[in-house]
Amino acid sequence: xxxxxxxxxxxxxxxxxxxxxxxxxxxxxxxxxxxxxxxxxxxxxxxxxxxxxxxxxxxxxxxxxxxxxxxxxxxxxxxxxxxxxxxxxxxxxxxxxxxxxxxxxxxxxxxxxxxxxxxxxxxxxxxxxxxxxxxxxxxxxxxxxxxxxxxxxxxxxxxxxxxxxxxxxxxxxxxxxxxxxxxxxxxxxxxxxxxxxxxxxxxxxxxxxxxxxxxxxxxxxxxxxxxxxxxxxxxxxxxxxxxxxxxxxxxxxxxxxxxxxxxxxxxxxxxxxxxxxxxxxxxxxxxxxxxxxxxxxxxxxxxxxxxxxxxxxxxxxxxxxxxxxxxxxxxxxxxxxxxxxxxxxxxxxxxxxxxxxxxxxxxxxxxxxxxxxxxxxxxxxxxxxxxxxx
Amino acid sequence: xxxxxxxxxxxxxxxxxxxxxxxxxxxxxxxxxxxxxxxxxxxxxxxxxxxxxxxxxxxxxxxxxxxxxxxxxxxxxxxxxxxxxxxxxxxxxxxxxxxxxxxxxxxxxxxxxxxxxxxxxxxxxxxxxxxxxxxxxxxxxxxxxxxxxxxxxxxxxxxxxxxxxxxxxxxxxxxxxxxxxxxxxxxxxxxxxxxxxxxxxxxxxxxxxxxxxxxxxxxxxxxxxxxxxxxxxxxxxxxxxxxxxxxxxxxxxxxxxxxxxxxxxxxxxxxxxxxxxxxxxxxxxxxxxxxxxxxxxxxxxxxxxxx
Numbered sequence: 068x069x070x071x072x073x074x075x076x077x078x079x080x081x082x083x084x085x086x087x088x089x090x091x092x093x094x095x096x097x098x099x100x101x102x103x104x105x106x107x108x109x110x111x112x113x114x115x116x117x118x119x120x121x122x123x124x125x126x127x128x129x130x131x132x133x134x135x136x137x138x139x140x141x142x143x144x145x146x147x148x149x150x151x152x153x154x155x156x157x158x159x160x161x162x163x164x165x166x167x168x169x170x171x172x173x174x175x176x177x178x179x180x181x182x183x184x185x186x187x188x189x190x191x192x193x194x195x196x197x198x199x200x201x202x203x204x205x206x207x208x209x210x211x212x213x214x215x216x217x218x219x220x221x222x223x224x225x226x227x228x229x230x231x232x233x234x235x236x237x238x239x240x241x242x243x244x245x246x247x248x249x250x251x252x253x254x255x256x257x258x259x260x261x262x263x264x265x266x267x268x269x270x271x272x273x274x275x276x277x278x279x280x281x282x283x284x285x286x287x288x289x290x291x292x293x294x295x296x297x298x299x300x301x302x303x304x305x306x307x308x309x310x311x312x313x314x315x316x317x318x319x320x321x322x323x324x325x326x327x328x329x330x331x332x333x334x335x336x337x338x339x340x341x342x343x344x345x346x347x348x349x350x351x352x353x354x355x356x357x358x359x360x361x362x363x364x365x366x367x368x369x370x371x372x373x374x375x376x377x378x379x380x381x382x383x384x385x386x387x388x389x390x391x392x393x394x395x396x397x398x399x400x401x402x403x404x405x406x407x408x409x410x411x412x413x414x415x416x417x418x419x420x421x422x423x424x425x426x427x428x429x430x431x432x433x434x435x436x437x438x439x440x441x442x443x444x445x446x447x448x449x450x451x452x453x454x455x456x457x
Numbered sequence: 458x459x460x461x462x463x464x465x466x467x468x469x470x471x472x473x474x475x476x477x478x479x480x481x482x483x484x485x486x487x488x489x490x491x492x493x494x495x496x497x498x499x500x501x502x503x504x505x506x507x508x509x510x511x512x513x514x515x516x517x518x519x520x521x522x523x524x525x526x527x528x529x530x531x532x533x534x535x536x537x538x539x540x541x542x543x544x545x546x547x548x549x550x551x552x553x554x555x556x557x558x559x560x561x562x563x564x565x566x567x568x569x570x571x572x573x574x575x576x577x578x579x580x581x582x583x584x585x586x587x588x589x590x591x592x593x594x595x596x597x598x599x600x601x602x603x604x605x606x607x608x609x610x611x612x613x614x615x616x617x618x619x620x621x622x623x624x625x626x627x628x629x630x631x632x633x634x635x636x637x638x639x640x641x642x643x644x645x646x647x648x649x650x651x652x653x654x655x656x657x658x659x660x661x662x663x664x665x666x667x668x669x670x671x672x673x674x675x676x677x678x679x680x681x682x683x684x685x686x687x688x689x690x691x692x693x694x695x696x697x698x699x700x701x702x703x704x705x706x707x708x709x710x711x712x713x714x715x716x717x718x719x720x721x722x723x724x725x726x727x728x729x730x731x732x733x734x735x736x737x738x739x740x741x742x743x744x745x746x747x748x749x750x751x752x753x754x755x756x757x758x759x760x761x762x763x764x
Contacts, residue, residue: 134553205491206689206748208493209686210745214741216738216741220734220737224731225730225731225734339675339678341564344561347554395572395573396565396568396569396572400566403561403562407559410551410554414551
């Protein structure tokens with residue numbers, strides 16, 4: 068006899084896979100059809116980048132219960148590592164114009180550079196984690212925030228210029244548009260500049276989900292729920308916290324590399340604490356402890372701030388009536404008020420702690436198999452019979 | 458040597474005093490609510506912006522400055538009532554996220570009002586004039602700040618030790634629930650804390666921005682973080698600790714800003730190293746060291762100082 072519970076789960080999972088595959092197919096199709104200058108693709112690319120970073124932050128803040136605010140610092144490390152190792156040799160002299168072309172005189176393929184970006188971020192996370200992870204909640208937050216600021220200062224230091232280009236911009240490295248497959252005459256044969264970022268983010272988020280479902284993931288959640296109880300059950304606190312911190316930073320580093328690709332230029336001064344706050348707000352809006360929530364809210368956040376609320380920044384007329392208050396910056400005011408409302412009144416965010424399969428399972432009858440429905444009816448009937456017999 | 462170091466020392470003391478005024482707000486709020494009020498630095502910035510608009514409206518100085526201080530205090534009060542009070546029973550992380558949300562909102566509001574432009578801070582006649590101290594030229598505000606800071610701190614300490622509301626504050630910071638059972642009106646005590654903290658941040662803002670030509674929506678973030686570090690350094694919850702921490706951080710930061718010049722003139726280095734990049738980073742390095750070595754800060758153990 069098959070266990071109906073497992074079967075039900077399998078179905079929801081299958082449907083989730085279909086949903087995800089459909090999203091990817093839609094993105095790929097849209098990219099071939101719609102003009103590449105459309106705002107849609109800006110949002111999708113940036114959204115995919117932030118989705119990965121938000122999920123990596125959620126792994127730490129939502130699943131392990133470590134309130135870290137160092138995300139921007141690790142993204143910065145990732146972005147710089149990626150950029151430094153992928154700028155083509157012929158451009159180095161112009162990028163590093165104040166430093167005689169820099170000291171790094173080789174390039175790595177983007178894929179390796181991206182992994183290296185993650186590894187560098189993870190290595191620094193390991194170093195930082197040694198002292199910092201002993202601290203408690205808000206002290207940990209402020210210490211990680213401090214580390215992000217220190218990293219930012221070090222990368223801008225002029226003495227490191229031959230490697231980091233000092234406080235100058237890094238540019239001309241391969242970006243998302245390099246993924247497009249070109250014809251011989253230089254026109255684009257297949258657009259991949261949005262699909263590939265989606266794939267990268269998708270694979271990374273998939274890895275995080277796998278991790279969360281493993282024994283490590285359960286250990287992380289147990290630390291979040293009760294440190295003392297977790298320790299009593301044999302979870303090595305220091306080891307697991309360090310692990311979560313490094314893994315989260317690894318993916319933040321990869322996310323940083325993606326951000327560099329999205330922006331096409333990198334400069335250390337833009338990776339401020341404000342960036343960390345923004346990512347944290349994405350996590351909160353999506354639901355602390357939900358991967359799906361972080362992904363959805365990242366896209367919503369980016370779409371609202373870059374696209375959908377844009378009209379608020381320009382003067383609008385309804386007939387002859389000029390709508391008051393609308394001018395540059397009003398979009399952000401409205402947006403912050405929405406965020407405050409979510410933070411104050413919808414503290415569970417969009418998803419709470421639910422994931423995509425949970426949502427599908429909760430849909431009324433949508434994925435329930437026929438035998439399951441019959442079983443449910445039978446149970447209800449027998450329950451009412453018992454009630455009547457009493 | 459002394460002639461090279463002295464100007465940096467002087468501006469360090471001045472900046473330290475300004476950080477101290479902000480740090481008191483952090484330390485008092487943390488002492489009572491156990492909350493890092495991330496929005497405090499932005500309240501400080503908003504005070505600067507209000508001052509810009511007030512003086513643009515042409516009111517005389519003796520009207521604008523008190524008005525700015527009152528408005529800033531009011532903003533602190535409103536923020537607490539709107540953003541923190543509904544979350545009184547929520548986990549600490551939610552309140553902290555709310556504080557980050559408020560910081561985001563304040564910055565965006567100011568961005569909207571100013572259009573994201575640098576606003577020139579008005580010159581305040583008495584404290585903006587240049588004076589010469591022991592051969593170093595500086596603004597009068599450099600001398601006014603430490604004195605004013607100490608006077609305000611003494612007043613505050615008297616308030617906390619001698620008055621009824623001060624006693625209530627001390628009780629609440631010791632034990633939130635018990636003091637509630639003893640009939641202390643928690644909400645008014647917390648509001649009072651926010652009003653005092655914001656008022657002092659307002660004073661700090663008038664002094665701070667006199668040294669800097671312009672205000673923009675992000676100019677509160679860094680001083681805010683540094684003042685918080687000062688509060689942690691001195692032992693969070695302790696007012697004297699926050700003040701001493703702020704002076705130490707202000708001085709160190711300015712010495713590092715001038716370290717290249719100092720080392721160069723004394724012949725230690727032959728070319729500038731660009732060490733001034735680290736003036737901000739140093740503050741955070743200090744924070745991490747203190748958190749690891751002595752997490753309670755310099756004066757953290759003295760529970761009687763807690764507010």
